[in-house]
Amino acid sequence: xxxxxxxxxxxxxxxxxxxxxLYRQKRAxxxxxARLAQISIPxxxxxxQELESEKRVVNIxxxxxxxxxxxxxxxxxxxxxxxxxxxxxxxxxxxxVANACLSPKGEFEYLQIDAPTPQALLSEIEKCWHxxxxxxxxxxxxxxxxxxxxxxxxxxxxxxxxQAPWTTPVEVKYLLEEKLGxxxxxxxxxxxxxxxxxxxxxxQERDFCVINVDYGIGSSFVINxxxxxxxxxxxxxxxxxxxxxxxxxxxxxxxxxxxPSPR
Numbered sequence: 001x002x003x004x005x006x007x008x009x010x011x012x013x014x015x016x017x018x019x020x021x022l023y024r025q026k027r028a029x030x031x032x033x034a035r036l037a038q039i040s041i042p043x044x045x046x047x048x049q050e051l052e053s054e055k056r057v058v059n060i061x062x063x064x065x066x067x068x069x070x071x072x073x074x075x076x077x078x079x080x081x082x083x084x085x086x087x088x089x090x091x092x093x094x095x096x097v098a099n100a101c102l103s104p105k106g107e108f109e110y111l112q113i114d115a116p117t118p119q120a121l122l123s124e125i126e127k128c129w130h131x132x133x134x135x136x137x138x139x140x141x142x143x144x145x146x147x148x149x150x151x152x153x154x155x156x157x158x159x160x161x162x163q164a165p166w167t168t169p170v171e172v173k174y175l176l177e178e179k180l181g182x183x184x185x186x187x188x189x190x191x192x193x194x195x196x197x198x199x200x201x202x203x204q205e206r207d208f209c210v211i212n213v214d215y216g217i218g219s220s221f222v223i224n225x226x227x228x229x230x231x232x233x234x235x236x237x238x239x240x241x242x243x244x245x246x247x248x249x250x251x252x253x254x255x256x257x258x259x260p261s262p263r
Contacts, residue, residue: 011047014047022057029072030044030071030074048074055079056080057076058074059071076102082136082142083144088147088148089163090121090165091163093128095132122172125143144184145172145186149161153188155173156185191227194210208222219237242254
């Protein structure tokens with residue numbers, strides 16, 4: 001049975017495309033957005049008006065254009081919420097604040113931590129957020145967390161974290177949102193790397209793979225411009241491919257995974 005797509009779904013998709021383009025381009029006029037999104041200028045105008053009414057984008061005068069021949073330049077509304085981006089492992093946290101336009105604010109930080117329990121890890125994340133909240137007291141600062149291992153991005157649950165001393169799932173999103181009163185987004189660290197490559201690489205490849213060799217070996221696949229996750233969000237866990245059934249025990253509990261013996 002074929003699924004039908006209605007006009008509302010198409011409009012929502014086009015809004016997401018326009019927002020993504022503005023995040024990537026930082027600023028653009030209607031004709032540029034129409035060309036990149038491959039939709040008509042009138043359709044772009046309607047979407048921008050709707051986004052402007054939602055206070056998600058703003059229009060500024062473009063002084064480089066001849067007067068009377070420009071509808072101005074559009075950009076993401078700068079007064080929106082900021083985001084504290086964290087790359088989290090049981091032994092370290094990397095952090096960078098980004099404003100509403102996803103431009104970096106402040107300095108990049110690398111922190112070594114000691115997190116023997118899930119509660120200790122959440123406490124370290126909370127301390128990091130509170131420290132940046134004091135630096136920017138007038139801003140709402142949400143959290144975006146890149147976590148190694150198997151992550152459910154919908155529920156925000158860290159299902160398995162092989163390098164951690166615990167083996168139970170951790171409801172990262174729920175617990176932090178309840179404690180801090182902000183929005184929290186959680187995903188796998190390799191998925192975050194793939195998304196960064198997709199957004200920042202000007203070659204705009206539709207299909208590619210990102211491989212991360214760090215504390216272990218992980219990867220993420222982009223197929224037809226979309227992250228491929230797999231049915232259990234385990235896609236890309238190449239470090240846990242069994243290469244020797246009689247090998248040493250892995251952090252995941254199985255024997256002979258690629259990670260314990262990367263050579």
